[in-house]
Amino acid sequence: xxxxxxxxxxxxxxxxxxxxxxxxxxxxxxxxxxxxxxxxxxxxxxxxxxxxxxxxxxxxxxxxxxxxxxxxxxxxxxxxxxxxxxxxxxxxxxxxxxxxxxxxxxxxxxxxxxxxxxxxxxxxxxxxxxxxxxxxxxxxxxxxxxxxxxxxxxxxxxxxxxxxxxxxxxxxxxxxxxxxxxxxxxxxxxxxxxxxxxxxxxxxxxxxxxxxxxxxxxxxxxxxxxxxxxxxxxxxxxxxxxxxxxxxxxxxxxxxxxxxxxxxxxxxxx
Amino acid sequence: xxxxxxxxxxxxxxxxxxxxxxxxxxxxxxxxxxxxxxxxxxxxxxxxxxxxxxxxxxxxxxxxxxxxxxxxxxxxxxxxxxxxxxxxxxxxxxxxxxxxxxxxxxxxxxxxxxxxxxxxxxxxxxxxxxxxxxxxxxxxxxxxxxxxxxxxxxxxxxxxxxxxxxxxxxxxxxxxxxxxxxxxxxxxxxxxxxxxxxxxxxxxxxxxxxxxxxxxxxxxxxxxxxxxxxxxxxxxxxxxxxxxxxxxxxxxxxxxxxxxxxxxxxxxxxxxxxxxxxxxxxxxxxxxxxxxxxxxxxxxxxxxxxxxxxxxxxxxxxxxxxxxxxxxxxxxxxxxxx
Numbered sequence: 001x002x003x004x005x006x007x008x009x010x011x012x013x014x015x016x017x018x019x020x021x022x023x024x025x026x027x028x029x030x031x032x033x034x035x036x037x038x039x040x041x042x043x044x045x046x047x048x049x050x051x052x053x054x055x056x057x058x059x060x061x062x063x064x065x066x067x068x069x070x071x072x073x074x075x076x077x078x079x080x081x082x083x084x085x086x087x088x089x090x091x092x093x094x095x096x097x098x099x100x101x102x103x104x105x106x107x108x109x110x111x112x113x114x115x116x117x118x119x120x121x122x123x124x125x126x127x128x129x130x131x132x133x134x135x136x137x138x139x140x141x142x143x144x145x146x147x148x149x150x151x152x153x154x155x156x157x158x159x160x161x162x163x164x165x166x167x168x169x170x171x172x173x174x175x176x177x178x179x180x181x182x183x184x185x186x187x188x189x190x191x192x193x194x195x196x197x198x199x200x201x202x203x204x205x206x207x208x209x210x211x212x213x214x215x216x217x218x219x220x221x222x223x224x225x226x227x228x229x230x231x232x233x234x235x236x237x238x239x240x241x242x243x244x245x246x247x248x249x250x251x252x253x254x255x256x257x258x259x260x261x262x263x264x265x266x267x268x269x270x
Numbered sequence: 271x272x273x274x275x276x277x278x279x280x281x282x283x284x285x286x287x288x289x290x291x292x293x294x295x296x297x298x299x300x301x302x303x304x305x306x307x308x309x310x311x312x313x314x315x316x317x318x319x320x321x322x323x324x325x326x327x328x329x330x331x332x333x334x335x336x337x338x339x340x341x342x343x344x345x346x347x348x349x350x351x352x353x354x355x356x357x358x359x360x361x362x363x364x365x366x367x368x369x370x371x372x373x374x375x376x377x378x379x380x381x382x383x384x385x386x387x388x389x390x391x392x393x394x395x396x397x398x399x400x401x402x403x404x405x406x407x408x409x410x411x412x413x414x415x416x417x418x419x420x421x422x423x424x425x426x427x428x429x430x431x432x433x434x435x436x437x438x439x440x441x442x443x444x445x446x447x448x449x450x451x452x453x454x455x456x457x458x459x460x461x462x463x464x465x466x467x468x469x470x471x472x473x474x475x476x477x478x479x480x481x482x483x484x485x486x487x488x489x490x491x492x493x494x495x496x497x498x499x500x501x502x503x504x505x506x507x508x509x510x511x512x513x514x515x516x517x518x519x520x521x522x523x524x525x526x527x528x529x530x531x532x533x534x535x536x537x538x539x540x541x542x543x544x545x546x547x548x549x550x551x552x553x554x555x556x557x558x559x560x561x562x563x564x565x566x567x568x569x570x571x572x573x574x575x576x577x578x579x580x581x582x583x584x585x586x587x588x589x590x591x592x593x594x595x596x597x598x599x600x601x602x603x604x605x606x607x608x
Contacts, residue, residue, distance in 0.1 A: 053496045077502030084500075088360070088493050092547055101490050105502035111486055111550065157501070 003064045003079060003160035003192055004028050005050065010059030012045055012216075019045045020056065021216040027194060027209075029160070032187035034203035034224075035196045037213035038237050043196040044084070046213070047163045050194070051082035063161065077105040081157035083150050083164040095133045095141070095149045099124055102156030124152040127182055129175075143170035151179060155186075162186065164195040168202065180206045204228050204252045212236055228252055278545060285544045289558050296565040300338040301330055303572045332464075340462040340470065341568045341583075342561040344523040345533060347474050349560025351516035352534025353541075353553050354481055357492050358513055359423055365534035366520040369422075369513070370429035372529050374404025375521055377433045377440070379528075380451045384444040393454065394466075397525035404429050405517050409510070456582025457528035459568050466526045474519035478557070481515050485549040488512065492547075530584045532591025533560045540594075563587065 005027045012020040020042045027033045035043050048054050050061055052068055061068040063079060071079070081102070102124070103117040113121075125131050130148040133141060138149060151167055167183070168176040176199070184206045187193045197203045203210050204224035212220040212227060214236045220227045230243045233254070241256040302308045306329050308316070313330060320327035351366045359368070366372070378400020382388040388396065411425035441448050481488075487508060490498045498505040524530070537560040538552055545551050564583070567590065571581040 051500055053500070073499050073504050074502040077500060080500075082500050084497075088497070093492075094546075097489075097548070101493070101501055104487070104490060107486075110483065 004062075005161055005192055005194065006062040007046070007050065008060045008062060010046075010049055010056035010061065012042075012049060012054065012056050019216050020049070022059070023213070023216070023218055025211055025218070025221075027192050029192055030187055030190045031209065032184060032193040032207045033195075034207040034210045035194070035213055036198070036200055036203055036210055041213040042216040043213055044165050045216075047082065047165050047194070047196060048084065051080060051084065051163055052076060053082075053084070074105060077157065077159075079159055080161045080163065081154040081159040083154040083162075083167060085150075085165055085169075087146070087150055093138050095130075095136050095138055095152075096121055096125070098138055098149055099152045099156050102153040105157055105159075120156050120158065121152070124155040125149075127155070128152055129178055144172065144175060147171060148175070148179070160190075161192045161194065164193070166196055166198065168197070168199060176202065200228055200233075201252050201254055205250070224252070228254075282545050282551070285541075285555065286558075289555070289562055293558070293562045293565065296562060296569055297338055297342070299569045300341070300565055301334045303569055304329070304334065305575070336464045336467050337459050337462045338565060338568070340467045340523075340527065341459045341564050343467065343470055343474065344459075344527055344530065345537075345559075345561035345564035346557040347470075347478065347519045347523045347560075348530065348533040348564070349537035349556035349558070350478055350481060350553050351520045352536075352560070353538035353549065353556040354488065354512055354516040355534070356538055357488050357549060358509055358516075360492060360494065361423055362539070363535070364423065365532070366516065367430070367529075367531070367534070368426050369517060370404040370408040370426040370433065371401040371517055371521060372524065373430040373433035373437065374407075375401030375524050376455055376529060377404075377437045379454050379525070380437055380440045380444075383447055383451045383454070384440055394525035398521050400433075401521035401524065402517065404433055405513075405521075409513070453582070454528040455584075457530040457584030457587075458571075458580065458582055459527055460580050462527065470523050470526060473522040477515035477519040481512055481519075482553055484508065484512060485553050488549045488553075489547075528582075528584060530564065531588045532595065533563055533587055536591045536594055537563060563590070566590075 005025075007023055007025040009022050009024055010020055011018065011022060023042070023046060025033070035046060037043055045054070049056050050068070055069070063071070063076075068076070099121040100113050100117060103113065103120050107113070107117060122131070122134070125134060128148050128151060130145070130152060133145055133149055136145075138146065141149065147167060147170055151164065154162055154164065162183070164183070168179050171179060180202055183193050183195065207224065209222060210224050210227050211218055212232065219236060220232060225245060228243060230241055233239045233241045233243065239256055240259060241254050244253045244255075246253055298310060298313065301313050302310065306326065308326060308330070312323075312326060316323060316326040316330045320331070348366060355366055355369065356362055356364045361368075375397040378396035378398070379393050381400070382393045382396035408422065408426040408429045411429065412422040415421040415425065441451060444451070487498075487503050490501055490503055491505060491509060491512075493501075495505045495509065520534070538556040540559050541552050541555040545555070564587065567583050567586040570586050571583050573580050
């Protein structure tokens with residue numbers, strides 16, 4: 001079940017701009033790794049490379065000791081699942097239908113879902129505390145609820161490696177913690193979890209390692225305690241903040257110093 | 271949850287039951303109506319005991335039954351292919367003709383009509399060649415543009431418009447033969463034979479079975495190539511195979527009966543209104559609905575007084591289809607999804 005993932009110096013260019021530049025990441029089986037970094041730093045592109053939505057111009061992605069390119073779609077779907085946003089909308093589909101699509105990679109029959117698949121789909125929603133969404137129309141759900149359904153779809157794929165692009169965006173605090181706890185438990189059970197996050201405190205709390213991307217480059221990587229510092233926040237995010245690690249509850253407290261907009265800048269908006 | 275499941279099953283059962291009743295009625299009517307009117311018992315008599323009334327029997331077995339069978343098959347093909355193409359292009363307004371196929375088929379038929387080197391029976395063959403080649407051109411152009419399903423629709427419109435333009439030229443320079451071409455363009459089952467039916471069935475049945483067999487994966491293709499690939503579907507190949515199968519089935523039917531509009535668009539949506547978007551239900555039922563609509567339309571066009579002056583069935587389907595389509599558009603508005 002445990003699968004290693006190595007991203008070996010990949011480059012992605014879009015037109016003349018370089019989205020990813022020589023990115024190197026290595027995750028062992030059963031690890032949970034967060035990719036953090038400001039908007040536009042290439043986090044989503046990195047996940048899309050690993051999920052084979054785009055192919056890097058150079059470099060390689062090695063999954064379980066074999067280049068990602070060499071897998072067939074059906075083989076790859078049994079090893080790597082991806083929760084990417086930009087889910088198509090406008091096709092009235094029920095939540096459970098979407099989660100069941102995750103089971104397609106293990107399906108024996110081509111026509112009907114078996115009881116086993118229904119059971120997997122239910123337990124994926126149940127573990128995320130989202131059974132109440134089961135029969136709901138996906139398009140009528142709130143953004144946060146849609147996130148949960150899409151995460152459930154990825155879990156239903158039952159892969160060794162799980163990629164998630166901002167799995168807790170749009171979720172309220174309780175649901176954020178719920179999702180992170182579930183992912184942590186799956187990692188403890190041997191799955192490799194790779195996710196992008198804007199919530200630095202959650203990343204530090206739940207993940208063994210964090211990778212910081214900025215302008216398509218890895219600028220820092222390692223244990224959250226060593227990586228997440230006020231210097232990092234200043235140099236990468238351009239934010240002046242105090243980072244205090246609360247040893248008692250093992251949780252980082254990040255308090256930004258407020259910065260005023262220069263005088264006159266906002267006057268035309270008032 | 272359970273209750274809704276039951277509700278769906280009930281609606282499904284009601285829909286199938288009413289389809290079946292109407293279909294049997296329309297099918298019988300199709301055998302009865304015409305310049306030689308028959309009663310229901312007369313129809314059964316003429317099949318069981320052909321010696322009693324040889325004229326009635328030859329009309330029923332030689333003309334009416336192949337005609338209604340071919341009409342049913344065409345409806346089945348248009349309904350299923352419409353559902354497939356709407357899903358593949360992820361466009362609820364798509365139908366088998368958006369691929370540039372109908373214009374291509376029309377152009378092929380027109381050329382066969384006009385050019386003196388072609389015998390009369392070359393019309394279906396040329397329509398088939400024209401339709402499939404325009405489809406291939408659309409696929410080729412959209413691959414070149416690399417713009418996915420949206421690019422395919424735009425390429426289809428461009429190719430279709432181009433073919434129509436040439437068709438207009440052909441019509442203009444062949445004034446005395448234009449009537450024959452126009453009649454074919456409107457669509458008609460009045461000339462359908464057992465041979466037509468057998469050829470169309472032999473070609474379209476394997477294509478339809480393949481499409482139905484892949485209905486579950488087709489549901490996943492609705493999400494687009496990227497997501498489908500991640501779920502383990504060989505999406506590029508499957509997309510092409512399904513499109514070719516649907517188009518092959520349509521073009522072989524269309525090449526015999528001419529262009530019949532709006533069935534491929536309307537039938538899948540009628541089904542989706544009742545039972546949702548799961549293609550495993552939508553496709554077979556859209557086929558059945560398409561058959562019913564076409565057989566009804568083919569009953570309406572009959573002119574008992576003058577069998578030569580039948581109305582074109584294609585314009586009847588459009589006259590029924592367009593108001594329904596407008597109703598869908600207004601009533602369903604935002605949720606006019608798939």
